[in-house]
Amino acid sequence: MRTCLILDDYQRAALALADWDRLSDRVAVASIAEHIADRDALVERIAQAEILVVMRERTPLPASLLERLPRLKLLITSGMRNLAIDIAAARARGITVCGTESSPTPPTELTWALILGLARHLPGENRTLRTGGPWQSSVGTDLAGTTLGIVGLGKIGTRVAAVGRAFGMRVIAWSPNLTAERADAAGVEQATSKEALLEASDVVTIHLVLGDRTRGLLGEPELRRMRPNAYLVNTARAPIVDQAALRRALEENWIAGAGLDVFETEPLPADDPFRSMPNVLALPHLGYVTQGNYRTYFTQAVEDIEAWLAGRPIRQLS
Incomplete structure (x- = not known):
């Protein structure tokens, strides 16, 4: 059973706005509501996850953090652009990085x-x-x-x-x-x-x-x-x-x-x-925070995980 963590789920909405049960026989999914700013505390909390789902740039993932996450294999971000992720470093470590659509x-x-x-x-x-x-x-x-x-x-x-x-x-x-x-x-x-x-x-x-x-x-x-x-x-x-x-x-x-x-x-x-x-x-960065956008983000995150498990990743970031 693989482990997936959803980071910075401030409103505790992620699990309710997508059908994560589609993954229940293959992936154990949990969300973290609080923002963990301390780097060491963050590593301790997420080190065992093979899959991370992140919301925009709430938690930066530079090379120095990725190298401390040897189990991480799939990283999914809301949207198709995230400057807080070092995509080149992720690719060098064999981590697949995927995104989701976002409405303007x-x-x-x-x-x-x-x-x-x-x-x-x-x-x-x-x-x-x-x-x-x-x-x-x-x-x-x-x-x-x-x-x-x-x-x-x-x-x-x-x-x-x-x-x-x-x-x-x-x-x-x-x-x-x-x-x-x-x-x-x-x-x-x-x-x-x-x-x-x-x-x-x-x-x-x-x-x-x-x-x-x-x-x-x-x-x-x-x-x-x-x-x-x-x-x-x-x-x-x-x-x-x-x-x-x-x-x-x-x-x-x-x-x-x-x-x-x-x-x-x-x-x-x-x-x-x-x-x-x-x-x-x-305002606390609410521009993209709506039910419709969240439903798209997390539904497509489930799709990204399913495609990756099947060996055919979709919506990859470059």
């Missing part, structure tokens, strides 16, 4: 939850209502007639743009590889430069893949180009924005606020300033 719809919806929450001051208004504070303490920002700047016009960015147009916003977009043809197909204006987009936008939302060219793409010079009444929303990856510069921008009110679903360290440390800044709407 949930992060699109969450992006708009953050934009609307910021524009209408929903966290603060809800807090004062619950605590008996002033009835109506803020004046919301209209979105109709304002400019939405999208940094990255891929599957998610294109869907975000469609909603922006439905709200009556002017929508502009920029990315290092954006072409006029793609912008036209999405029904948006192509900004002449990153700087032009930042200067023109009332809301800037990021939808790029993290890589060498996008890490630190928005630093202090870029944030200072934004309007003082503008909001920045990041549901992509935290290092695309220089985090020290962002904290300063929020503390010194270079911008009106930020909606953040991603952080350099997750779970976010208890003393991190982003937890308490009044102009930050922060």
Whole structure:
């Protein structure tokens, strides 16, 4: 009987959202709900597993950790991209790495939850209502007639743009590889430069893949180009924005606020300033966390295991 562990099952949802019984005669499956940050404690907990199912980048798996897991033979990640896994090191150790599909719809919806929450001051208004504070303490920002700047016009960015147009916003977009043809197909204006987009936008939302060219793409010079009444929303990856510069921008009110679903360290440390800044709407990386996405992830994880057991792995990462 092989052993499979599901890591970082925060909501204890994994076992309920797929038919793991299909594996019961060949694989013993268990989930771990708590995040284990300490490397030695993690190795002790998972060392006997031959199969690991991981959720996004919640638990990094660099070469130095993989070499301490000699029994590991199959590694499955949600999504078809995971920068926290050293795939080359896994391959060198004979570990098969597979992924699952992921829908762009949930992060699109969450992006708009953050934009609307910021524009209408929903966290603060809800807090004062619950605590008996002033009835109506803020004046919301209209979105109709304002400019939405999208940094990255891929599957998610294109869907975000469609909603922006439905709200009556002017929508502009920029990315290092954006072409006029793609912008036209999405029904948006192509900004002449990153700087032009930042200067023109009332809301800037990021939808790029993290890589060498996008890490630190928005630093202090870029944030200072934004309007003082503008909001920045990041549901992509935290290092695309220089985090020290962002904290300063929020503390010194270079911008009106930020909606953040991603952080350099997750779970976010208890003393991190982003937890308490009044102009930050922060969420614990919920962009992809929906029943539909989870059902896809874990159902396809079962399929990945079955295919691997049959000697015909599917959805392999390279």
